[in-house]
Amino acid sequence: MAGLFRGSTVVTAIVAVALGAGAATWATRTTDQATRPAGPRTTAGKPDFGGVWQTVNEAQWDLQAHAARPAVVTQRGVYDYDYARVPAAPVLALGAAGGVPGSLGVVQGDGQIPYTPEALAVKQQNGENWIDRDPELKCYLPGIPRAMYMPYPFTIVQGTDKIHMTFAFSNAARVIHMNAVEGPPDDTYMGHSVGRWEGDTLVVDVRNFNGKNWFDRAGNHHSDALHLVERFTPLGPDAIRYDVTIEDPKVFTRPWTISMPLYRRLEPNATVLDYNCIDFAEEFMYGNLRKTPLVTHWEGETMIVDITRKIPPGDKLHEWYRR
Amino acid sequence: MARRILEALGVAVVMMALAVFLQDEASGQTPVPSGSGGANAAKAGPAPTTPWGQPDLQGIWLDEFDTPFERPAQNADKEFFTDEERTARDERAIADAGRNERAGLGSAQDVAGAYNAVFTSAKPTGRRTSLVVDPPNGRIPGLTPETQERNRIDQEFRLALLQNTSTCKNAAPGCRGGKYGPPSPRLDETAPFYNTQRMNRHNGPEDQSMGDRCMLGTTPDFNGFRRIVQGPRLVAMGVDTGQGQGYQRVVYLSGSHPPKTVQLRHGDSRGRFEGQTLVVETTNFSQTFPYRGSSENLILVERFTRLNAKTLEYSATLTDPTVWTAPWTVTQELTAQNDEQNRIYYEPRCHEGNYGLPSLLVGARLDDKAFRAGTGPNPASHDTATCVNELPAAREN
Amino acid sequence: MNIKRAIGVALAVAGLAGSAVPLVAHHAFNAEFDANKPVSFSGAVTKVEWINPHVWIHMDVQIPGGKTENWGFEAGTPSVLFRRGFAKTSLMPGTKIRVDGYQAKDGTHRANGRDLTFADGKKLFMGSSGTGAPYELSRPGVDTDRK
Numbered sequence: 001m002a003g004l005f006r007g008s009t010v011v012t013a014i015v016a017v018a019l020g021a022g023a024a025t026w027a028t029r030t031t032d033q034a035t036r037p038a039g040p041r042t043t044a045g046k047p048d049f050g051g052v053w054q055t056v057n058e059a060q061w062d063l064q065a066h067a068a069r070p071a072v073v074t075q076r077g078v079y080d081y082d083y084a085r086v087p088a089a090p091v092l093a094l095g096a097a098g099g100v101p102g103s104l105g106v107v108q109g110d111g112q113i114p115y116t117p118e119a120l121a122v123k124q125q126n127g128e129n130w131i132d133r134d135p136e137l138k139c140y141l142p143g144i145p146r147a148m149y150m151p152y153p154f155t156i157v158q159g160t161d162k163i164h165m166t167f168a169f170s171n172a173a174r175v176i177h178m179n180a181v182e183g184p185p186d187d188t189y190m191g192h193s194v195g196r197w198e199g200d201t202l203v204v205d206v207r208n209f210n211g212k213n214w215f216d217r218a219g220n221h222h223s224d225a226l227h228l229v230e231r232f233t234p235l236g237p238d239a240i241r242y243d244v245t246i247e248d249p250k251v252f253t254r255p256w257t258i259s260m261p262l263y264r265r266l267e268p269n270a271t272v273l274d275y276n277c278i279d280f281a282e283e284f285m286y287g288n289l290r291k292t293p294l295v296t297h298w299e300g301e302t303m304i305v306d307i308t309r310k311i312p313p314g315d316k317l318h319e320w321y322r323r
Numbered sequence: 324m325a326r327r328i329l330e331a332l333g334v335a336v337v338m339m340a341l342a343v344f345l346q347d348e349a350s351g352q353t354p355v356p357s358g359s360g361g362a363n364a365a366k367a368g369p370a371p372t373t374p375w376g377q378p379d380l381q382g383i384w385l386d387e388f389d390t391p392f393e394r395p396a397q398n399a400d401k402e403f404f405t406d407e408e409r410t411a412r413d414e415r416a417i418a419d420a421g422r423n424e425r426a427g428l429g430s431a432q433d434v435a436g437a438y439n440a441v442f443t444s445a446k447p448t449g450r451r452t453s454l455v456v457d458p459p460n461g462r463i464p465g466l467t468p469e470t471q472e473r474n475r476i477d478q479e480f481r482l483a484l485l486q487n488t489s490t491c492k493n494a495a496p497g498c499r500g501g502k503y504g505p506p507s508p509r510l511d512e513t514a515p516f517y518n519t520q521r522m523n524r525h526n527g528p529e530d531q532s533m534g535d536r537c538m539l540g541t542t543p544d545f546n547g548f549r550r551i552v553q554g555p556r557l558v559a560m561g562v563d564t565g566q567g568q569g570y571q572r573v574v575y576l577s578g579s580h581p582p583k584t585v586q587l588r589h590g591d592s593r594g595r596f597e598g599q600t601l602v603v604e605t606t607n608f609s610q611t612f613p614y615r616g617s618s619e620n621l622i623l624v625e626r627f628t629r630l631n632a633k634t635l636e637y638s639a640t641l642t643d644p645t646v647w648t649a650p651w652t653v654t655q656e657l658t659a660q661n662d663e664q665n666r667i668y669y670e671p672r673c674h675e676g677n678y679g680l681p682s683l684l685v686g687a688r689l690d691d692k693a694f695r696a697g698t699g700p701n702p703a704s705h706d707t708a709t710c711v712n713e714l715p716a717a718r719e720n
Numbered sequence: 721m722n723i724k725r726a727i728g729v730a731l732a733v734a735g736l737a738g739s740a741v742p743l744v745a746h747h748a749f750n751a752e753f754d755a756n757k758p759v760s761f762s763g764a765v766t767k768v769e770w771i772n773p774h775v776w777i778h779m780d781v782q783i784p785g786g787k788t789e790n791w792g793f794e795a796g797t798p799s800v801l802f803r804r805g806f807a808k809t810s811l812m813p814g815t816k817i818r819v820d821g822y823q824a825k826d827g828t829h830r831a832n833g834r835d836l837t838f839a840d841g842k843k844l845f846m847g848s849s850g851t852g853a854p855y856e857l858s859r860p861g862v863d864t865d866r867k
Contacts, residue, residue, distance in 0.1 A: 385855065387855035388855075413857060416857055416859070417857055417858070417859050417860070418859075419859070419862075420861065420862060421859075421862060423835075423843070423861070423862060425834075425835070428758055429755050429756065429758055430755060431750050431755050433755070433822075433834065434749050434750050434753050434754075434755045434822050434832070434834075435748075435749055435750050436834060437749045437796070437832055437834065438774075438794075438795045438796040438832065438833055438834060438836070439795070439796070439833075439834075439835060439836055439843055439844070439845075440859070440862045440863070441796075441800075441801075441843055441844070441845045441846055441862060441863045442775075442795060442796020442797055442800055442801070442845075443796070443800065443862075443863075444800045444803075444853070444856055444863075445856065445857040445859060446855060446856060446857060447855075447857050521748060525751055535748070537773065563799065565773075565797075566772050566773035566774070566796075566797035566799060567771075567772020567773050567797065567799065568772075568773075658855070664805075666802050666803050666804075666805060666853075667799075667802070667803060671772070672771065672772055673772045673773045675771070676769070676771035676772050676773060676774070676776075677773065678774075678776070678794070679752055679773065679774065679794065682752045682824055682826060682830070683748065683751040683752040685825070685826040686751055686752050686753075686754075686824065686825030686826055687751060689825050689826060689827075690825065705750070706750070707748045707750040707751035708748060
């Protein structure tokens with residue numbers, strides 16, 4: 001009896017050390033024919049990823065491992081400790097509904113994002129200026145990989161030589177070309193995706209980004225030199241392992257990888273309802289340009305919130321929309 | 324034994340009835356495409372099938388011809404143009420300098436011309452005299468009395484906003500139905516209905532047209548490029564239309580429409596194959612995105628039939644008894660476009676590049692400021708709505 | 721103001737609007753740009769944003785007094801040009817062009833590119849080989865310089 005306990009303690013200790021890196025690291029898995037996961041297949045024998053999918057994790061807040069935080073934008077609290085900050089004014093009224101859940105992170109390896117020093121400074125400024133800079137708040141096309149792990153569902157339609165994904169968020173879309181096509185005439189938000197099969201894994205090469213997107217709400221960013229290699233591997237009929245190798249020589253000192261499962265929405269009649277947010281974002285973006293201000297004041301039982309708008313001067317007005 | 328024979332007979336009767344029923348359905352549902360494929364049919368290969376046995380609708384599709392939407396009343400019985408008429412229309416389009424024709428320097432018309440005609444496109448005239456094929460006179464059926472009244476109230480408001488402008492002073496077409504006068508007391512009223520058109524006021528984004536707000540693309544769309552990607556249970560249609568006003572639709576080949584309270588910009592689409600035709604029913608349209616005034620009561624039934632390798636026949640029937648006195652149908656032939664060239668820029672990033680909207684709101688605020696300071700005219704006296712003095716029809720989407 | 725001319729332009733636009741594609745400006749240019757502030761510049765392209773709904777061409781212009789200013793000019797949609805085979809490399813920084821337009825009411829260095837030409841007067845983006853998108857009508861002097 002005692003021997004049994006001792007053994008299990010040792011096993012537990014070994015397991016704990018192995019997982020100690022922080023991020024959810026996948027156990028090495030070989031996909032050989034004998035253990036091919038069950039799931040729908042195309043007539044060509046390849047996995048059929050068609051259906052409604054969604055990611056369920058905290059990557060949209062911050063790709064890296066982090067403790068739960070009071071809000072996306074915070075200010076110094078009573079103490080100067082990082083762990084004792086309080087929500088900043090724009091999000092204070094949301095209370096605990098405005099907080100950021102903790103996460104083991106999705107960045108593989110040492111969990112670090114290998115920024116150059118200049119790019120790291122930009123990331124930190126992005127985080128502090130989230131309200132004014134995050135393209136998501138303006139309902140701009142979210143880019144890849146961000147669209148894949150935003151908290152909204154998306155459809156995958158797997159055709160004979162194209163794979164079409166439509167995202168609920170702003171009705172964004174991407175087409176993965178499985179046949180040869182010329183590149184796009186100009187750079188894009190959602191990238192230009194070219195795919196091929198390696199066994200049961202769909203490998204997608206994504207380029208031609210315009211550099212205007214972020215990876216998450218923490219200010220992680222990239223340039224127009226972003227290049228992704230995605231791998232979609234079935235984990236059974238209702239889950240896909242999604243790995244992305246990210247490189248951008250203008251921003252990162254080496255390639256790095258994120259990894260996470262995508263889950264099939266299993267309820268009957270699973271349907272993607274578009275989150276068409278352009279008019280949701282108009283008061284946010286253009287409220288300062290109304291003849292008569294519209295959203296200025298809110299009063300609850302415990303709090304009064306007053307909003308004063310600023311108009312960035314001259315060309316800065318237009319720069320705000322470019323971010 | 325007798326019972327068995329009877330049972331077998333019963334089954335046979337049912338099977339016969341079923342066979343007859345299906346045949347009726349097929350012949351009733353699949354319209355005989357008039358002039359199917361035209362010149363394309365002679366050279367194009369047969370209609371392909373997907374590896375899993377459905378008619379293959381995939382590709383990039385475009386109506387390569389310019390066809391009037393409705394037929395003028397005097398052409399009611401004339402379903403097709405003659406070759407001479409087509410040539411004459413094409414020659415007029417080729418000779419038209421469009422926006423390259425400048426108006427007087429410093430005139431509102433010249434500003435409204437905006438940019439060179441090279442940014443515009445002209446297509447050759449098609450065979451048909453209208454896209455509307457039913458009713459047989461090629462015109463959309465009449466509006467219900469409620470909709471006519473609604474349009475009248477809406478138009479009255481827009482004309483009030485133009486009252487003090489030179490458009491009305493000069494009785495230009497843009498002021499048709501209106502009159503000239505001092506700035507209207509209705510100037511700061513909320514629009515009588517949710518506004519989707521251009522109007523002569525810029526108090527905020529809601530005073531702008533859906534195009535100005537980068538929300539112009541609606542379903543159905545008869546203008547744009549459509550990329551169809553088809554799987555066994557889902558069909559995706561990416562539409563590129565207007566100036567980056569495109570969008571995506573997904574047709575589910577299973578399931579059912581959501582409850583009426585769920586309203587969607589492009590509705591909810593459920594499809595099934597009937598013989599060689601994909602029949603799609605779309606409902607649950609949003610009141611924010613009407614199509615010619617029809618939204619939450621619209622039932623849209625579309626039919627997609629691959630006629631041959633290069634041609635897709637597309638037909639759309641619109642039914643909304645609260646707006647039109649009868650259903651009506653549009654039919655188009657779409658031609659396959661080159662996929663490899665990838666010249667069609669599908670990313671509909673109008674909103675992301677919409678510097679024009681904040682810019683014109685700032686312009687309007689500066690006009691207000693100058694007027695208050697006594698250094699500028701009353702903004703109500705300027706027409707910033709009607710492009711070259713033509714007010715868009717209230718029903719146009 | 722020449723009413724006849726204005727209506728002539730209106731009818732021309734309406735005639736083209738018989739095509740299924742609406743050809744009016746994406747937004748009311750009169751609300752954004754000031755008819756009382758016409759501008760006319762020559763200069764070198766510094767950047768082109770091939771974006772929707774309007775292409776923006778940025779240019780260094782020499783203004784009287786020797787200073788250089790950077791201006792942005794709002795033109796039409798790139799979608800039509802892309803279909804004809806133009807791409808982001810079709811107008812590179814350094815190219816010398818001329819622009820006539822009207823300055824934005826907000827007083828920034830922004831105008832609409834009412835008329836965009838090269839120094840020799842040829843309009844920007846006219847396809848000299850007249851290839852065009854295969855289904856289009858080829859309009860001499862408008863989208864092709866082939867007669």
